[in-house]
Amino acid sequence: xxxxxxxxxxxxxxxxxxxxxxxASNVGTWMQSVGASWLMTTLSVSPxxxxxxxxxxxxxxxxxxxxxxxxxxxxxxxxxxLVTQTWMLVAAALLGFLSMxxxxxxxxxxxxxxxxxxxxxxxxxxxxxxxxxxxxHEELPAAVALNSVQFNIARAIGPALAGLxxxxxxxxxxxxxxxxxxLAVIVVLWRQKAMPRRHPKSQHRVWAAMREGLRYVMESHExxxxxxxxxxxxxxxxxxxxxxxxxxxxxLHGSAMGYGILLxxxxxGAVAGAALLAPLRAxxxxxxxxxxxxxxxxxxxxxxxxxxxxxxxxxxxxxxxxAWMTTMSTFNVFAQTSAPGWxxxxxxxxxxxxxxxxxxxxxxxxxxxxxxxxxxxxxxxSSAALVAGLAVxxxxxxxxxxxxxxxxxxxxx
Numbered sequence: 534x535x536x537x538x539x540x541x542x543x544x545x546x547x548x549x550x551x552x553x554x555x556x557a558s559n560v561g562t563w564m565q566s567v568g569a570s571w572l573m574t575t576l577s578v579s580p581x582x583x584x585x586x587x588x589x590x591x592x593x594x595x596x597x598x599x600x601x602x603x604x605x606x607x608x609x610x611x612x613x614x615l616v617t618q619t620w621m622l623v624a625a626a627l628l629g630f631l632s633m634x635x636x637x638x639x640x641x642x643x644x645x646x647x648x649x650x651x652x653x654x655x656x657x658x659x660x661x662x663x664x665x666x667x668x669x670h671e672e673l674p675a676a677v678a679l680n681s682v683q684f685n686i687a688r689a690i691g692p693a694l695a696g697l698x699x700x701x702x703x704x705x706x707x708x709x710x711x712x713x714x715x716l717a718v719i720v721v722l723w724r725q726k727a728m729p730r731r732h733p734k735s736q737h738r739v740w741a742a743m744r745e746g747l748r749y750v751m752e753s754h755e756x757x758x759x760x761x762x763x764x765x766x767x768x769x770x771x772x773x774x775x776x777x778x779x780x781x782x783x784x785l786h787g788s789a790m791g792y793g794i795l796l797x798x799x800x801x802g803a804v805a806g807a808a809l810l811a812p813l814r815a816x817x818x819x820x821x822x823x824x825x826x827x828x829x830x831x832x833x834x835x836x837x838x839x840x841x842x843x844x845x846x847x848x849x850x851x852x853x854x855x856a857w858m859t860t861m862s863t864f865n866v867f868a869q870t871s872a873p874g875w876x877x878x879x880x881x882x883x884x885x886x887x888x889x890x891x892x893x894x895x896x897x898x899x900x901x902x903x904x905x906x907x908x909x910x911x912x913x914x915s916s917a918a919l920v921a922g923l924a925v926x927x928x929x930x931x932x933x934x935x936x937x938x939x940x941x942x943x944x945x946x
C-alpha cells in the first residue's frame with residue numbers, strides 16, 4: 534500500500550465526515566481521560582486509586598460488549614450510535630457540573646467514569662462494524678488504519694489541550710468540553726442515512742445472536758489467535774497507561790500540563806507509527822511488526838521506570854506511542870479481516886471486550902503491585918513481562934486465509 538493509497542478512503546464523503554467528527558470527539562475523550570486521572574491524584578495519594586480510573590473506564594465491557602455487538606448486527610447501527618453518543622454526552626456533562634460544584638469525591642469520580650465507560654462499550658462494536666459500510670472492501674485496511682490515525686491525532690492534541698485547560702480552569706471545564714465534543718458525532722450521524730443490515734437472516738433475538746457470534750469466534754482459529762495475542766500484550770502493557778499519571782505527579786513532581794504533554798507525546802508517536810504502517814505491512818509480516826512494536830513498548834516502559842529527565846522521557850513516550858500504534862493496529866486489521874459481514878459486529882465486540890478487559894485487569898494488577906512494592910518495580914516488571922510474553926508468538930502466529938475461513942464457518946452456521 535503506497536502512502537497515497539493509504540488516504541484514499543477519505544475520498545468517500547460519509548467516511549470523511551465520520552472520520553473528522555470522530556477526531557473531534559476523541560480530542561474530548563482524551564481530555565476527559567487526563568482530567569479524570571489528574572483529578573484523582575488530587576483526591577487520593579494511592580497509586581491503586583489512580584489506576585482504578587483506567588479500570589472503571591474499561592470494566593463496563595464485561596457487561597455490555599457482547600450484547601452490544603449482537604444488537605449492532607440486528608438493528609440500524611446509526612440509530613444505536615446516536616443513543617450511545619447521547620448517553621456519553623449526558624454522563625460527561627453530569628460529571629462536569631458536579632465537579633464544578635465541588636461535589637465529586639474519589640468514588641463519585643469512579644462511578645461516573647464507569648458510566649462513560651458503559652456508553653463507550655456499547656458504542657464500540659457498532660462503530661467498528663460501521664467502517665466496512667463506509668468504504669469499498671479493498672480499501673478496508675486503509676480505512677481501519679485511518680481510523681487509528683484520527684484516534685491518535687486526537688491523543689496527541691487532547692492531553693496537551695487538557696493540560697492547558699486544567700492549568701487555566703479546572704477538571705470540571707475539561708469534562709464539559711468532552712460533553713460538547715460528542716455533539717460532532719451526533720450531528721454527523723443524524724445527517725447520515727441508515728446503515729445497511731447486510732444479513733437479514735441474522736435478525737433474531739439478542740441472546741441467540743450472542744450465542745451465534747460466540748460460536749463463530751470459538752470456531753475461528755484466526756480470531757482466537759488475535760484475541761490471545763492482543764490480550765497477552767495489553768494486560769502487560771497497561772502498566773504504562775495506568776501508572777503514567779502517578780509518575781508525572783509524584784516522581785517527576787510535575788503538573789497537569791506535564792502529564793498532558795507526556796500523553797500527547799504518546800499520541801504524536803502513534804501518529805508517526807501510523808505513517809509507517811503501510812510500508813511496514815508491504816515489506817514485513819504481521820508477526821514481525823507486532824514483535825518489533827512489543828519490544829519498543831517494553832523499552833519505553835523501562836524508560837518510564839528508570840529515567841527522570843522530562844525531555845528524555847518525552848522522547849521515550851513518542852517511541853512508546855509508535856510502538857503501541859503499530860502493534861495494536863496490526864491486531865485490529867487482523868480482527869477486522871477475519872470476520873465476515875454477517876457476524877462482524879459480534880466478533881469485533883469480543884475483540885473489544887478482550888482489549889478492555891485486559892486493560893482493566895492489567896491496570897488493577899499493576900496498580901496493586903505499585904501499591905505494595907513501588908511504581909518503579911511495577912513498570913520494570915511490566916517491561917520484562919512484555920519481552921517474556923513474546924513466546925506466545927511462536928504458538929499463535931498471525932496468519933490466515935480470510936475467504937476460506939469465512940466460507941467454512943458461515944456454512945456450518
